[in-house]
Amino acid sequence: RLIKDALSRSAHAHPIVSPTSWNSSRSHHYDVMIVGAGFAGAVMAERLAVDGGKRVLVVDRRPHVGGNAYDEYDANGVLIHRYGPHIFHTNSEEIFTYLSRFTKWRPYEHRVLAAVDDLLVPMPINRTTINLLYKLNLETEEHAAEFLAAQAEPVSVVRTSEDVVISAIGRELYEKFFQGYTRKQWGLDPSELDKAVTSRVPTRTNVDDRYFTDKFQAMPLEGYTRMFERMLDHPNIDVLLGVDYCEARDAYPHDHLVFTGPIDEYFGYRFGKLPYRSLQFDHAQLDMEQFQPVAVVNYPSPDVPYTRITEYKHLTGQQSSRTSITYEYPTAEGDPYYPIPRAENQALFKRYEALAIVQPDVSFVGRLATYRYYNMDQVIGQALATYRKMAQRRAREQVP
Numbered sequence: 024r025l026i027k028d029a030l031s032r033s034a035h036a037h038p039i040v041s042p043t044s045w046n047s048s049r050s051h052h053y054d055v056m057i058v059g060a061g062f063a064g065a066v067m068a069e070r071l072a073v074d075g076g077k078r079v080l081v082v083d084r085r086p087h088v089g090g091n092a093y094d095e096y097d098a099n100g101v102l103i104h105r106y107g108p109h110i111f112h113t114n115s116e117e118i119f120t121y122l123s124r125f126t127k128w129r130p131y132e133h134r135v136l137a138a139v140d141d142l143l144v145p146m147p148i149n150r151t152t153i154n155l156l157y158k159l160n161l162e163t164e165e166h167a168a169e170f171l172a173a174q175a176e177p178v179s180v181v182r183t184s185e186d187v188v189i190s191a192i193g194r195e196l197y198e199k200f201f202q203g204y205t206r207k208q209w210g211l212d213p214s215e216l217d218k219a220v221t222s223r224v225p226t227r228t229n230v231d232d233r234y235f236t237d238k239f240q241a242m243p244l245e246g247y248t249r250m251f252e253r254m255l256d257h258p259n260i261d262v263l264l265g266v267d268y269c270e271a272r273d274a275y276p277h278d279h280l281v282f283t284g285p286i287d288e289y290f291g292y293r294f295g296k297l298p299y300r301s302l303q304f305d306h307a308q309l310d311m312e313q314f315q316p317v318a319v320v321n322y323p324s325p326d327v328p329y330t331r332i333t334e335y336k337h338l339t340g341q342q343s344s345r346t347s348i349t350y351e352y353p354t355a356e357g358d359p360y361y362p363i364p365r366a367e368n369q370a371l372f373k374r375y376e377a378l379a380i381v382q383p384d385v386s387f388v389g390r391l392a393t394y395r396y397y398n399m400d401q402v403i404g405q406a407l408a409t410y411r412k413m414a415q416r417r418a419r420e421q422v423p
């Protein structure tokens with residue numbers, strides 16, 4: 024009954040989610056229970072069911088599959104991302120080929136502009152950004168590099184996110200592009216954050232205005248949700264939506280558990296909560312064809328409460344006289360989205376990880392279970408590697 028209720032709720036909440044292959048005449052024992060129907064859970068389910076021949080139950084407390092990558096059609100008929108824009112990019116041919124079994128692709132290269140000094144300029148900073156902001160006409164990479172070198176301030180030991188930026192491009196560009204944005208995004212000054220945060224954003228001396236430079240960049244042609252439905256559409260896989268793990272744990276006996284939720288939650292927060300940054304998404308439908316020139320515009324200014332606005336039609340290529348956008352407001356409370364990269368948080372995670380390692384019947388996979396700031400392709404890679412290890416162990420155990 025639990026499953027049927029949940030499925031009818033999910034079908035109502037999202038008609039394009041097919042209500043899985045649940046058959047009430049089946050026994051309720053599963054080889055593997057998987058908590059979470061995001062990338063980590065869906066990849067594990069697909070591999071265990073298809074390659075491993077295991078009977079799998081996927082449980083998610085949200086009323087839909089896809090985790091944070093979930094997308095849906097809004098009242099405008101535009102395919103929007105409920106949990107913020109998700110752009111697929113990877114350098115791994117293996118991961119791209121794997122996903123291509125479940126989706127066709129729409130070629131898409133992501134471009135971001137930043138609203139700075141009443142201008143919209145390319146982000147990451149490149150030569151065009153510098154020329155527009157400083158009314159210059161730097162024509163070569165060497166000239167742009169010389170300009171940035173003249174702005175840069177020497178920092179003896181680069182430790183924080185502030186050090187990384189100031190030592191590369193100087194205080195003025197740091198304040199315009201990074202300081203306000205980072206304070207809003209993390210609720211912390213860049214001087215309090217691990218250098219990894221701003222190291223993710225390059226500075227370029229050429230005029231390449233793509234946000235990512237990965238070999239494979241594309242959007243799933245029919246969206247992420249459709250892709251997840253195909254991954255999970257297998258007779259060995261049942262999906263239980265709108266149900267928390269603690270409700271399903273005892274109702275559906277299983278030999279092994281794959282847990283992709285927050286690791287601190289799994290262990291009852293016994294060492295305290297792992298800190299996360301959350302987001303509030305304000306989705307809006309507008310009666311105009313186009314709101315902004317690219318999919319994402321960043322707002323680094325401390326005077327604006329949101330960090331960025333996304334316009335989805337740039338991602339989907341949909342044609343319509345109306346458009347749909349999302350404002351993102353970082354918050355301290357809410358769903359766990361970004362692990363906060365500070366040394367003491369990693370130390371706390373390590374204490375939970377030590378408990379996880381000695382649980383042979385449980386595999387911890389994904390962003391929340393491994394407390395890592397992973398992109399989608401990294402989570403897929405982690406799940407594929409976890410499955411391979413499980414399969415190898417099984418093969419070893421079967422050989423006397």
Ligand code: FAD
Nearest residue numbers: 059061062063084090091107109110268284389390398399
């Ligand atoms: P999730 O997608 O979070 O899935 C975990 C699932 O587990 C959730 O659905 C949750 O409901 C469920 N769950 C947790 N606990 C329980 C429980 N106790 N019982 C039942 N269910 C439970 N990556 C990119 O590559 N490109 C991008 O452009 C990009 N943009 C992003 C933008 C934002 C705003 C955010 C937050 C992330 C972005 N990411 C992006 C990262 C991407 O979202 C993650 O890498 C990926 O979704 C992680 O997948 P996952 O399966 O580990 O976790």
